[in-house]
Amino acid sequence: MRAKAKLYPKEAARLLREKPGVREAVTGATLHFERNRLRAYGEVSIGAWRERAKAVKDHVLSHLDHYLELAERRLRENGVQVHWAETLEDAHRVLREVVQRHGVRRAVKAKSMLTEELGVNPLLESLGVEVYETDLGEYLIQLLGEPPSHIVGPAIHLSLEEIQRLFHERFGTPLDAPPEALAQVARKVLREAFLTAELGISGANFLVAETGTLALMENEGNIRLSTSLPKVHVAFVGIEKLLPRFQDLALFLPLTARAATGQRLATFVSLIQGPAREGEEGPEEVHVVLVDNGRTALLADPEAWETLRCLRCGACLNACPVYRQTGGHPYGYVYSGPIGAVLDPGLLSLEEAYPLPYASSLCGACLEACPVLIPIPKLLLTWRHRAVAEGLTPSWEKAAMKAFRKVMESPALYRLFSKALRGLPLPQDLLPLLRAWTEGRGPLKPSPKPFHELWKEVERGG
Amino acid sequence: MEARTRILARVRRALKERPKALLPEHPHTPLAEDPVDLLLRRLEENGAEAMKLPREEAKAFAQRLAEGLPGATFGKTLPQDLRPPLPELPPEEAPLGVSWALFAVAETGSVALSSEEGRRVHLLPPTHLVFVEAGRVYGSLLEALQDLQSLPSALGLHSGPSKSADIGQVMVKGVHGPGRLIVAVLL
Incomplete structure (x- = not known):
């Protein structure tokens, strides 16, 4: 996926002006996730x-060479074909080779952020493969030709009405069809795809x-279904996804x-x-691409x-008051929200992801939510310093x-400026700096009295 | 091999000065209640139907569930006596799948299904009936994973009916997998 992070503030403002429903849908969904997380943590x-x-995670990451080699050895012993992809092009080469060798015409895909990052769908389409996203939310946004808006709930920015309209146009369902009926329509289309696809593609949590x-x-x-029915399964796995021991799953899955x-x-x-064993049903070939x-x-x-500790749970997105306003699209890359703001400059370059570390009020809610204690607020500042x-x-x-700084260091200057700003009738919509604010909002109304005068009154009164 | 060499070399270079972090142990937390009772409660909280019953009653239950159905599909390791008397249908046509779990986990409300049983039987029919022996119910996921001696080509942990809230945040059951999961623990 090509990053369009540079447009972040403009795209966020445009979305809020033109599609106010997105804020409502995203806020509703993320607050719901957030309430459930808080209860479950408790x-x-x-x-x-x-x-x-x-x-x-710190142990794995500080011994990553050892664990990568161990994983590769074990995968091979299990009959899995292991590939290493340094770049997007390497990953594409592996997939292209599998598609051509097996004459793949149809593929079913499990939701995976890494495959979004690698642009797996456009590649498959260019190879003439019909590709079906099979997670219901992913399927919706595939029909709309949109990227995911959230790591866990890719379609949380869509309202029921929008989905009803989409299905009405595509499948002729009534405009007021209930969610159950729409899900049954999708189930039917995708069931057929599961039963006929030659290739299943997934990511991996661990x-x-x-x-x-x-x-x-x-x-x-x-x-x-995607990893059981087609005769070939290809899993794309980021090299940071390793866990040392099988028993670690008992912590990380819950x-x-x-x-x-x-x-x-x-x-x-x-x-x-690994692949199906003698006499079993299941894929004949399993490929793991370490990316x-x-x-x-x-x-x-x-x-x-x-940042590499990240489990891609989306908890920081749900907790973030900035993300909640727009969902993931304005961030312009696969990973949005607080984790995107610190991961994207690391995976791309700071130049390419530049304004994203500023897409935060530094309130710290992301750190409170993070299951692996990634110090996101501190990292946001690190990237800002670097910028x-x-x-x-x-x-x-x-x-x-x-x-x-000059004004803040001198009480006299501060009073002067504060008075001037309050007293002058500013042509707010003409000042380029303020226009970003006044577009889509009412004018700024300064308080008649500055804070230090109000405070004096409070002190005198108390 | 080139990508492999380059990736590993870069990892080693990156870690040269990095302090090595220790690997912690996972503590066992003993259950305060009978694992079978906890399993049943958790499964119900997850939206599944769950019961414990003697084997004879379990057979009768399966027969009642099968009444009026044109057929069913069965897991390969399901004991013969637990098969309801129905014609065997291909999993993609069967209204009911009946299978035999390797084990169950109480704290998460899960049954573990091995690929040695088949896979379609666990996924394609709209209703999935799973039998598990009471002696194979673990209290915690940690106990269960540590006790596993060998791994099948695929192990599925099923903790409830297939569900999604992707359409307008409304919870819908039976999106791809079975919309109804019934677990019977054999006493």
Whole structure:
């Protein structure tokens, strides 16, 4: 996927002006996720769980070469074909080869952020493969030709009415068809795809090094079907997805479920060991593609490497008051919200992801939510410091900050400016800096009295 | 092999100065109640139907469930006596799948289904009846995973009916997998 992160603030403002329904849908859905997460965290010793999960991930990441080699060995012993992809092009080569060797005409896909990152769907389409996203939310946005808006709920920005209209146009269902009826229509289309596809594509939540086990979580059953029915299964796995021991799944599967949706465990967990054995049904071939695509660079970053602990649960998105206003689309890359704001500059480059570290009020809700304690607020500041050091911030901002500092250091100057700003009838819509605010909002109304005068009154009164 | 060499070299370079973090142990937390009772409660909370009953009654239950159905599909390891007397249909046509779980986990409300049983039987029919022996119900997921001696080509943990809230945040059952999961624990 090509990053369009540069347009972030403009796209966010445009979305809020032109599609106010998105804010309502995203806020509703994320608050629902957030309530469930809080309840689920409250049921267990969540502090100890998170510390332990962080420790396991830090262990894996600090021994990553060892665990990658161990995982590769175990996967091969299990009959899995292992590929390494340093770049997007490497990953494409592996997939193209599989498609051509098996004459694949139709593929079913489980929801996976990494395959979004790698642009798997456009590649398959260019090879003449009919590709079906099988997660219901992913299927909806595939029909609309949109990227996912959320890591866990890709279609949370769509209202029921929009989906009813989409299905009416595509499948002729009534405009007021209830969600159950729409789901049945999708089930029918996708069931046919499951039964006829030659290739199943997935990501992985975890790859256990000790046993070579792929672990995948879901609620619909589409991942189980995508990895069971077609004769070939290709799993794309980021190199940071490793866990050392099989027993670590006993922490990470429930922790991820609680963080993501507030469940004790995802409704379906697939623990995949390899291709079907003698006399069994299941895929004849299983391929695992270990993907770097920027991850080793992030690992080498002395400050930002902690981002690689991420489980892709989406909890920080649900907790974020900034993300909630727009959903993921304006961020312009696969990973949005707080984690996107610190992961995207690491995976792409700061220049390409530039304004994203500013898409936060630094309130810290993301850190409160994170199941593996990624210090997102601190990392947002790290990336902002770097943006200033690399000269990415606009020159007016530097001048403004300099002037701001002068004013803030002198009480006399501060009073003068504060008085001037309150007293002058500002032509707000003419000032370029203020126009970004006044577009779509009412004019700024300064308080008649400055804070320090109000405070004096309070002190005198009290 | 080139990508592999380059990735591993970059990982090693990245980790050269990085302190090595220790791997923690996972503590066992003993259950305060009977694992079978907890399993049943959790399954129900997850939207499944769950019961414990003696084997004879379980057979009768399966027969009642099968009444009026044109056929069913069965897991390969399902004991013969638990098969309701129905013609065997291909899984994609069967209204009912009946299978035999490897084990169950009480704390999460899950049954574990092995690929040695088949896979379609667990996924394609709209209703899925699973039998599990009371002696194979673990208290915690940690106990269950540590106790596993060998792994099948695919192990599925099923904790409730297939569901999705992707359409307007309304919970819908039976999206791809079975919309009805019934678990019978054999005493």
